[in-house]
Amino acid sequence: MLLVAGCASQPSFDQAAAGIVPDFHNPQQICVLPIIFIPSDVSLPDSEIASSKQLFLEYLAKGQALYQGLMGTTFCVKNEVLVYNSPHNNAYYATDGGSKMVNEIFAVENEDRYNSSQVYLMLFARPDGYKGELFGGGRTFNGPPNTGGGFVQMEYTSLTKEYPYHFLSTVVHELGHSFGLTHVTCFGNDLNSGDSIMSYSAAHGSKGLEWTGKPSNFNPEEYYELSLNKRAFPGFNYSSEKYDPNNKMPSLDRIQSCFLGNVGEEIGKYTHFAGVGYELFFDGKLVSGAGTEMFSLKQAQDNCKWNQDNHSGILIECRYNGQTFFKS
Numbered sequence: 001m002l003l004v005a006g007c008a009s010q011p012s013f014d015q016a017a018a019g020i021v022p023d024f025h026n027p028q029q030i031c032v033l034p035i036i037f038i039p040s041d042v043s044l045p046d047s048e049i050a051s052s053k054q055l056f057l058e059y060l061a062k063g064q065a066l067y068q069g070l071m072g073t074t075f076c077v078k079n080e081v082l083v084y085n086s087p088h089n090n091a092y093y094a095t096d097g098g099s100k101m102v103n104e105i106f107a108v109e110n111e112d113r114y115n116s117s118q119v120y121l122m123l124f125a126r127p128d129g130y131k132g133e134l135f136g137g138g139r140t141f142n143g144p145p146n147t148g149g150g151f152v153q154m155e156y157t158s159l160t161k162e163y164p165y166h167f168l169s170t171v172v173h174e175l176g177h178s179f180g181l182t183h184v185t186c187f188g189n190d191l192n193s194g195d196s197i198m199s200y201s202a203a204h205g206s207k208g209l210e211w212t213g214k215p216s217n218f219n220p221e222e223y224y225e226l227s228l229n230k231r232a233f234p235g236f237n238y239s240s241e242k243y244d245p246n247n248k249m250p251s252l253d254r255i256q257s258c259f260l261g262n263v264g265e266e267i268g269k270y271t272h273f274a275g276v277g278y279e280l281f282f283d284g285k286l287v288s289g290a291g292t293e294m295f296s297l298k299q300a301q302d303n304c305k306w307n308q309d310n311h312s313g314i315l316i317e318c319r320y321n322g323q324t325f326f327k328s
Helices: 046-071 099-109 156-160 167-178 220-228 252-257 297-310
Strands: 031-038 082-085 118-124 136-140 150-155 278-282 316-320 323-327
Touching: 031 046, 031 099, 046 156, 046 167, 082 099, 099 118, 099 150, 118 156, 118 167, 136 167, 150 156, 150 167, 156 167, 220 252, 252 297, 278 297, 297 316, 297 323
Parallel strands: 031 082, 031 118, 118 150
Antiparallel strands: 136 150, 278 316, 316 323
16 A cells, blocks of 8 residues: 555555555464353253254354355354353353453463454353343454454353344354444444345344345445455455445445444553554654554544644654654
8 A cells, every 4th residue: 555645545445455454464364263151150061062062063164154155255263162161150241341251261272362363252151040131242352354353252042042042143243243344334224124244134034054034145345344354364355346336335434434443451451563553653752552553544544634733843753554644
């Protein structure tokens, strides 16, 4: 990407490597790690765990096949399910946004938010008779696509009993979040009737290992975002002719406004990486705060402009992924 003084030129949609996301220079492919997460007040028979592990992998193979059909490539899945027995009880996680679970798996896998090469797909087992809050969500650790791994929290009973939601249609949706996608509403589409996996439409739901209704799809902007995530989908490139034949793609700025935000420092302190994401310099001194390494190009441009407008008499330099795009 060409960056020049005073402005940052943005690439066309069909460019393979659009420099609008942080580059952490980590070549490891992102793989999904399936996890059965068992709190200390839950006991599952060995026979049930064995059958659940097999079923878990069967569902993920179906999910892989769906992505393969839509993209011509698919996500990587580890071929062994991690069964994690937590030292903490169910109540410990009741109001947690996922950070406690993520930190425990970080310790098991010897990873952190920056070096992780996995999406933790965690199925949480509940005590009998549990009536509280239920899990169902996915996130990237560091925000925009291609910034590392992520996590998904789902209910174990969705795998074994299809409760409180159908597993197959839910898991492909939540994995979409873990790869960097938002809901379709971010781009003005209807959440309950859209064709995309990232909608809640019952028209392309599932029952057991089978799809019901019409096939799911991705919208043009979602195909584009997935093409940015080279660590999760290294062989996938965006083509306007193929994925946006009706010319419905929003602007690059609009797409960046729908990038997911990063999880806070509850899953690990922010660290400055030279030449990664956004860096702001005043009179040659780095002044950008913690977390700016996770900024999109649009966030960097907006912050740089704000500083130009509000700090006269200071020599300002703004860089993105190590390249200067403004220097006073």
